[in-house]
Amino acid sequence: MTSSPIRGRPRRATAHIRVRLTHAVLGVLAGAGWLVLPVMTAEARDPVPAAPFGPTASAAAPRQDGTSATDLALPLAAGAAALALAGYGCVRRTRRTRSRTTPGSGPAPRPATGPADAERQARAALRLADDCVRTSREELSFVRDRFGELRTEPFGRALRTxxxxxxxxxxxxxxxxxxxxGEAGALLRAPxxxxxxCAEAxxxxxxxxxxxxxxxxxxADGPETDGDRGGDGAGDEDGSVSAEGGVGAALEVAERRFRDLxxxxxxxxxxxxxxxxxxPPSATAYVTGYAEQATDRLVFATARLNAARRxxxxxxxxxxxxQLRAGEGAVAQAGxxxxxxxxxxxxxxxxxxxLPAALAGAEAERAAAERDPGRHASPGAERTLAAVRAELDGGAYDPLDVLRRITRASGRDAGTGAGVLDTAALLVARASVAAAEEFVAVHRGAVGAPARARLAQAVRELDAGxxxxxxxxxxxxxELAGRDVRAHGTAYADGDPAGTAGAVLAGILLAESADDGVPPAYGGPRTRSRHHP
Structure with missing residues (x-):
């Protein structure tokens, strides 16, 4: 049942209007009384006894009839102020009446946050929350390398949630x-x-x-002990760590992974x-530059880990x-x-x-569809398979792209079966999702919410088969992520020997300055930037 719009109006608002109206009326009455009082007392007999006749009396000033302008100035000012306040209150009440949302009371007010603002806030929240999750996942991997799964389970549980x-x-x-x-109200509430x-994440x-x-x-408040942990066993083996000792042990983990990479x-x-x-070039196009970027990340990590050690x-x-967190972020992305x-x-x-088994399976399905009119045959399947056979005989080819065309020609969307075509469809989908995930992860400083939303959709579809x-x-x-990066511009300029611009593009640093750059850490929007200079 829909509640009445009138019931949604605060009751205190009506009480405030009555109080202000009462104050205005009292002010007007007080001002009017003050104006009338001198007139009422103007003809009253002087209660002071008259002075005797004589020289003193003759020297006195002649008696004035009525009141002076000075006597009326203060009451007039008070009355004018009361009338002004009453008029102001009346104007405000009129404006509020015109802007009410009750039926027949005038046009509805403009909302404080319109649909465009709500959409913009939702996109920003998605991007920020996605960055927080990705950064938290990266740092937690280093923590697990040092402490193991059991002692880091609370952090893993929070990350999964x-x-x-x-x-x-x-x-x-x-x-x-x-x-x-399709319901309009629910659609407007979606952002x-x-x-x-995102806020809950x-x-x-x-x-x-x-x-x-x-x-x-x-x-900063000192090392954690078994008492602080409630006996869950988290922390160093001796039950406590110092700040310097904690950084030293973390540096060993990061440097070991750095050497391996x-x-x-x-x-x-x-x-x-x-x-x-x-x-052919199309088979390796999406990893073009990966080796060079990995080298840049490792060079950046070298400088930051050395600075952390010093x-x-x-x-x-x-x-x-x-410095350690910046180095860890670079090492994670290099990996x-x-x-x-x-x-x-x-x-x-x-x-x-x-490929050979997938091609044979697709041709067998096409032949079976031709023999059985009741079976669905993908339009153009014969031409696609003929083109694939010619490409395989012609020399170099992209195996993943060929598999994609074969599975699409066979109408293979679901990859939950055990057949060769289902296996091929899943392999192609996993390759596409991995390529998008890697690109978004190492360029997240420039990638917006639309690309991230499509990637999340791809993961959901893959999980569903x-x-x-x-x-x-x-x-x-x-494709959307590539557009965002191109719009952002190149991060590998000759004037950036420290690799700071590349680190900002990658989301390793949250500022353009190499000295003031803040490395994000495990946490949400409130805590991710806590390691500031």
Whole structure:
């Protein structure tokens, strides 16, 4: 049942109007009384006895009849003020009456936040929450390397909850973009729901940020002990850590991963060169520049980890933590870039091995469809398969793209079956989602909410087994993210030897200045920038 708009009006507003009206009337009556009082007393007999006749009496000033202008000035001013206040109150009441939303009382007021503002706030909230989740996931990976899964479970649980809230927010936003639900009121409330979901995701991460710093030995209020932890076993093996000792142990984890990535980056460069010799440029297009970007991230990480070591040696734990977090962010992204090249090589090899069986399966399905008029045959399937056979016989080809065309010609959207075509469809979808995920992650300083929403949709479709739709959504996400990066501009200028612009584009730093750059940390919007200079 819909409540009456009148019932939604605050009752205190009516009481305030009555009070102000009463004050105005009393003011007018008081002013009028003050004006009338001198006139009423003007003809009254003087109660003071008359002085005797004589020289003194003759020298006295003659008696004046009536009142002087001076006597009337103050009452007139008071009355004018009361009338002015009453008029002002009347005007305000008239304006409020015209702007009421009750039926027949005039046009509705402009909302404080219109639909365009609500959409803008929702997009900003999605982008911020996505950044918080990604940064928290990266830092938590370093914490797990040091403390293990069991001791970091509270932080992992908070991260999973935040990921769930963010996924729900992205799903709601996509429904809103598609005009679902159709009911106007629910559609207008959708951006507020998106913003609320994002706020809850950030709140979950904010609630664990201080505990994570204590576990790592970063807390300004001293080390964490078993008593502080409630006996859950989190912290160092000896039960306490100092700020400098915490940074030192964290540096060892980051430097160990850094050394491993340095070796893998060289191998990835050789792998990429081999892929370019074996496949056409389209097969490796999306990882073009990954090796160079990984090298840039490692160079940036070298400078930041060295600075963290120097700050820790001098006892400047706050600066050590700031530099360490910047170095960890660079190492994490270098790992993603190197992993992207390695993953592409593995998927191309798997696709090439799957191609003959997938092609045979697609041709068998087409033949069966021709024999059975009741079976659905994809239009143009015969032409597509003929073109694929010609391409395979012609030399270099992109195995993933060929598989994509085969599965689409066979009408394979769902990849939940055990057949070769379902396996091929899932492989193509996973490759597309991985490519979009890597690109968004290492360019998140420039990528906006639309690309992130398409990527989230691709993940949902992939989890549901809708391989074809996941592949399409991931391709849209990659294209939108590429537009955002091109609009942002290049980050690799000759005048940026420290790699700061690239770090800002990657989301490793939250400011353009190398000295004042804030590295984001595990946490939501309230705590992610706590490691400021």
């Amino acid at each position: 935040a990921e769930t809230e963010l996924a729900a927010a992205f799903a709601l936003w996509r429904r809103y973009e598609d005009g679902v639900p 507020a729901g998106v913003t609320g979901r 950030g709140r979950r991460l904010d609630a664990q940020a201080a505990a994570l710093d204590r576990l790592r030995g970063f807390a 340095t070796a893998r980056a060289g191998t990835a460069r050789s792998t990429l060169a081999a892929l370019r010799r074996s496949y 700050a820790a040696d001098t006892g400047d734990s706050r600066e050590a933590v700031r 993603m870039l190197v992993g992207g090249v390695e993953g592409l090589a593995a998927r191309l090899a798997e696709a090439a091995g799957l 809708h391989a074809g739709r996941a592949d399409t959504a991931a391709g849209e996400a990659r």
